[in-house]
Each structure stands twice: as C-alpha cells, then as structure tokens.
Amino acid sequence: MKSFLENQIMKSRTIAIAGHTHPDGDCVGSCMGLYNYIKENYPDISVDVYLEPIADNYKIVKHTEDIRQPGAEPKVYDLFVCLDVSQKDRMTKGAELYFDSAKSTVNIDHHVSNTKFAEINHVLPEASSASEVVYDLLEEDKIHLDAAEALYMGIICDSGVFKYSSTSEHTMQIGGHLMAIGVDSSRWIDEVFYERTYIQNRLMGQALLNSVRVFDGRCIYTVVDREMFKQFGADHNDLEGIVDQLRLTKGAEVAILISETEEGTCKFSFRSKRYVDVNRVASLLGGGGHVRAAGCTVQGSYKEPLKIFLEAIEGQL
Structure with a gap:
C-alpha cells in the first residue's frame, strides 16, 4: 500500500522541497534523499530543492550541486514538502513564498515542538531523524544508492551514529537495509560525522x-x-x-x-x-x-x- 507521500508525489507535476535554516546533516540528508528518490523514480516530475548553503562535508551526497536558492520570481508548485522544519518561520529563507502559493503542502518532521503548519502534517517525535521518517514513507524497492546515501547521512548525523536515546531497533534495521543497498558505512561515518577541517x-x-x-x-x-x-x-x-x-x-x-x-x-x-x-x-x-x-x-x-x-x-x- 502506497504512503500518502507517494500518492502526493504521483499526482504532482512540479514539486518543491525545503529544509530549515542553517541546514544540518539530517536536514540535508532528508531533503536530498527525497530529491534523489523522485529524480530516480519519477523523471517526468520537475523537482527543486531549496536549502541555504551547506557544509562541505555534506556535499558528499550526490546532486547537492542542484540545490537552489529561492528567488523573487513567483512560482506555484503542485506540491511543497517541508522536511525537518519544526515551524514555518524556520524554513529556508525565502522559500515560504513558494510554500504559501503551493497547491498542496506537506510537513514531515520528528521535532516534538513541531507546530503542524502545513495541510498534511506527519510528525513522529519518537523517530531518530527526519531521514528515518522519510525512509518509512518511500517504497523500499525504489530506493536506489543516491537516495540511500543521503538518508543514511541524515540518520547518522541526528542519531549520533546510532548512539543517542532516539535510536531504536527500527533505526538500526533501516541502517542495515541502506547498507544492503550499497552504502559504505565506514566511509560515510568517517567523512560526514567525524572528519573535521x-x-x-x-x-x-x-x-x-x-x-x-x-x-x-x-x-x-x-x-x-x-x-x-x-x-x-x-x-x-x-x-x-x-x-x-x-x-x-x-x-x-x-x-x-x-x-x-x-x-x-x-x-x-x-x-x-x-x-x-x-x-x-x-x-x-x-x-x-x-x-x-x-x-x-x-x-x-x-x-x-x-x-x-x-x-x-x-x-x-
């Protein structure tokens, strides 16, 4: 049975994705995970991802060069998806204009403080990360390596490499499945979580x-x-x-x-x-x-x- 997110994606021709200001690893991972998933499985859909400038270590994720900055020109998307955003004024600066004009809006998050500001709000405070929540809304057999790597990055960043109290058995199972897809766990943990300039x-x-x-x-x-x-x-x-x-x-x-x-x-x-x-x-x-x-x-x-x-x-x- 397809999730509400999959159904929303399938009936849209244009989609915008945005995270929160000063994007961290989970914000980048969840946004790029969904972006890469749509690009891989729905090539006829026009999808844009809006994030403020990201740290260099997150650029290991494929297609981060596609990240856009909101412009002043009006745009009306069929679907606008907010990821890892607890309240509307924490959204990527400028993207709220596209959010307000979108035909449908979805808010996917794991912050207990989320204000549920979209038409559809899917907030799971018990989840380790927004990336974990996104993973559960996608079809497993359609998650390819580019999306898997982004989601894995988001999970390890917000779970402290599976050590914070929000890490559950389910979190570990997701991590194992993403590794089975081909994610090089040791490389991602070292280059994203531990390496410092x-x-x-x-x-x-x-x-x-x-x-x-x-x-x-x-x-x-x-x-x-x-x-x-x-x-x-x-x-x-x-x-x-x-x-x-x-x-x-x-x-x-x-x-x-x-x-x-x-x-x-x-x-x-x-x-x-x-x-x-x-x-x-x-x-x-x-x-x-x-x-x-x-x-x-x-x-x-x-x-x-x-x-x-x-x-x-x-x-x-």
Missing part, C-alpha cells in the same frame, strides 16, 4: 578551552563570538560537533553552545544525556526541538537569556 579543529579547541562548568559540573557551556569566527576564518558551518563534544564531558548532564551571528542574534544549542528536557528549556524563549537536543535564537546579547536558561536547567537537575 583544520579550521574546525582550531575553533573547537578554543571553544573547549573557553568552556565554563556550573552546578558542580552538571552543566557546561561555551560561547563562540564574532571575534572567534574572525580569528579562525570560520563560519557557522564550522560549529559542527562542538556541543556534542561538550556533552561528552564527564559529569555533565547538559551542554550548551552559544554562537553570535552577524545579524546581531545569538543561537543556543542544547544537549542533555538522561534527565533534563532541553526542549522545555529552549521553549522558554521561543525555541524548541527534542527532549535531548534543542535550540533557540535570541536577539541581542546572550547574557540575560543564558541566566533564564540556566535557572530552568537547575530546576530540572
């Missing part, structure tokens, strides 16, 4: 040196400000892995990465191990995500928001 290593090293522990070491945070980005010639794509490394600090239950943007905002990335619901913490200032991984963007300085977040974290420890 020299700039990324230097930025991470400084971020770890600057880290601060509070609540008897049960919470650790660090700040990457604009001066640090300039010092190392880095950008926000080079932050990958820092908060996860902080999370691995012995005795820490919660890790926080704070980064300043050129637009005068600050981004908070939260991770927890077992007890603290960081989605609840992030939601205090309009953010959200998952119980063990969440984020928030605030205007201006990070100092007052940090006090609010730390007080909420202390209340859960």
